Amino acid sequence: MTTGSSITGKFDKIALSLSGGGVRAVGFHLGTISMLNRLGLLEKIEILSTVSGGSMVGLGYALSQAVGRKFQDFFDDYFEFLPTLNIIEELLARMTARVPPSPSGRRDMITSLANVYHTTYFKRYFGQYAGPDGLTFDLLMREPRQGHLKEMIFNATEFKTGSAFRFQVSEYRCLIGNGNVSICMKHARQIRIADIMAASSCIPIGMEPLFFPDDFHWPDDHPVRSNRPSPSRKTCDEVRAAMIRNTDTHQANVALMDGGVYDNQGITSTLLALNRRKTRIREDQRQECGYSLEHRGDPASPQDWANWMSGRVLQGARHQPVKVDSDDLDLLIISDTPVRKASFFPRIPFEQSGDRVAFGRPRPRKKGFRAWIEQISLGTLDKVGWGMIILLVASIYLNFMDLLKLDFFDHPDWFNQAGLVLLQVIIPLIVLLIVGSLLVVFKLVRVRAESSLAHLLPGWVRRPKKYLNKLRVGNLMTMLSLRAGSVSALTSTIYMNRIRGLGYSTAYSRPDLTSRILSNEIFTLQDAPLGADPLHQELAQRLAWPPPAEMQRIVDKASTMATKLWIEQDPGDPMNDLDYLVIGGQCTICYNLMRYLWDECRPQGQFILPETGQLFEAAVGQWQKLVADPSSLLNDRKRNSRLQALNRQAAEAGKARQAAAKAAA
DSSP, rough: OOOOOOOSSSSSSHHHEEEEHHHHHHHHHHHHHHHHHTOOOOOGGEEEEEEEEEHHHHHHHHHHHHHOOOHHHHHHHHHHTTTTTHHHHHHHHTSSSOSSSSSOOOOOOHHHHHHHHIIIIHHHHHHOOOOBBBBBBBHHHHHSSSSSSEEEEEEEETTTTTTTEEEEESOOOOOOEOSSEEEEEHTTTTHHHHHHHHHOOOTTTOOOEEEEETTOOOOOOOOOOOOOOOOOHHHHHHHHHHHHHHHHOSSSSSEEETTHHHTOEEEHHHHHHHHHHHOOOOOOOTTTTTOOOOOOOOOHHHHHHHHHHHEEETTTTTTOOOOOOTOOEEEEEEEEOOOSSSOOOOOOOOOEEEEEEEEOOOOOOOHHHHHHHHSBHHHHHHHHHHHHHHHHHHHHHHHHHHTTTTOTTSSSTHHHHHHHHHIIIHHHHHHHHHHHHHHHHHHHHHHHHHHHHHHSSOTTSSSSSHHHHHHHHHHOOOOOHHHHHHHHHHIIIIIHHHOOOOOOOOHHHOOOOOOOOEEEETTTTHOOOOSOOOOHHHHHHOOOOOOOOHHHHHHHHHTTTTOOSOOOOOTTTOOOHHHHHHHHHHHHHHHHHHHHHHHHOOOTTTTTTTTHHHEEEEEEEHHHHHHHHHTTTHHHHHHTTHHHHHHHHHHHHHHHHHHHHHHHH
């Protein structure tokens, strides 16, 4: 048990980081903050840092605070639009529409996704609060600021320098971007909220980069009415000119992608916000538009980075010590949704026979046309291709010579004769062109491969063409498949896990932070010890341990859910993915909070303050409800939702119409 003197037992200043993870992150974080709301901790959050799927919840909650919406309305939004949203159809409709989805004229998934966010969520629920420039970042930046959030950071990654690109609001001086690429407050206020969400959730491999500022929607853009960029873009041109001044490479555009590429938990941005609280430098509104503040971004050199992340120096002030105390932060909650897999790569084939599972058992030999194609060598494939070319040329020549003997325009049945021309000459000619083009591409690729290998082989070795000709198509396909699969596993799982570990180690290695961190990982309840544990013994005495099988089933399903952008529901299951995730978030944060209070806030076996003991009892009370019925808290929310009220009103209206029809009859 950590008993550091830095713990006061008060929780008046909380920082919350919401990780990425697609819809898995949206549902889990929604359940997490709904439990924090029940326990009276949500209103104590002052710093909010979000990434990717976490930005959907973070932006929605920040906007709700800024415009004074109730938490229940904010909660209901997700259950109203997410289960009915057909994201694939929405993306395809916008990508294939008459006009492109972006003022830049680009037609791709990420620019379409930005518009999906705008129409299906932000405009639908916050359109009535839009300012003169629409639903822009100004809604969160305007003064006086409503709500309890003092620092809001929505994270993306820029590909010019490989650093975080932060869309942030602070009571102290901060950058929109980073120390290498940034924009002034005037232009930051005009950024569309949906574009911020798209930049933060631009998933690598699955999406294309979102280019700033060209792909963003600016208030004075003329509507795109053709398959070309917007004809007039005054603000966009101003931002482009400012970025040329700001960057050493004079780039007018910078590619933005998912914030998880840099820090999927948003921990770094939280530490940056804590550093700002030490400097307490207010934003200089007289700053010349478009010029960045030096030394206000992430440090450039590895040594400066290590010093800054360890808390030894302030950002932009090299020799001033940093130490987080109760004046800055009482608790840092890291809500994290990594997905667990039995094996990252490869998926090992196995056959199951009864109770015996034999891994790596040889597959039966394939038969048929596909098996023949896989066994053919590249040299044979090349010969077959050129053989087809020769046969097609001969066939076209002979058919054409026969048709020349016919006078089909004077022939009484010239329409059928034209059909013969189509079948015997034109279609074979098209096939000839296709096969010939494929063979030319194949030849160019093979020549390039031979040239590359020739530089690597000794001079006395025969030309590599001999070995390439013996390579089989099936082997080549397997090589390409394994390469693509390993790269995907490396970038999407192994690399992300490594970045995740570095973020946690940075936070936990700081003595001033280690006892203030509450890690809320989605699989915590899967790893909860089943042996003797003082907290579990206490819960067992209250008939609240171990977790019931239904809770374990829900948590297992939530923690193994794939990273995706849509909600699904299995046939016959009364709950959809969002239900599972929200319940999983409620259960997990409730358990983790009890764990933290028990381990960190009872140095002598007693809670430091009566308020801390009361918070623990409140958490135990919510936990007991979840143990009795894991769905109880979600069902309670649904009973009080506007959706339930609308359903009741519709049912009552239907009964009234039936009664009126009977009376009229």
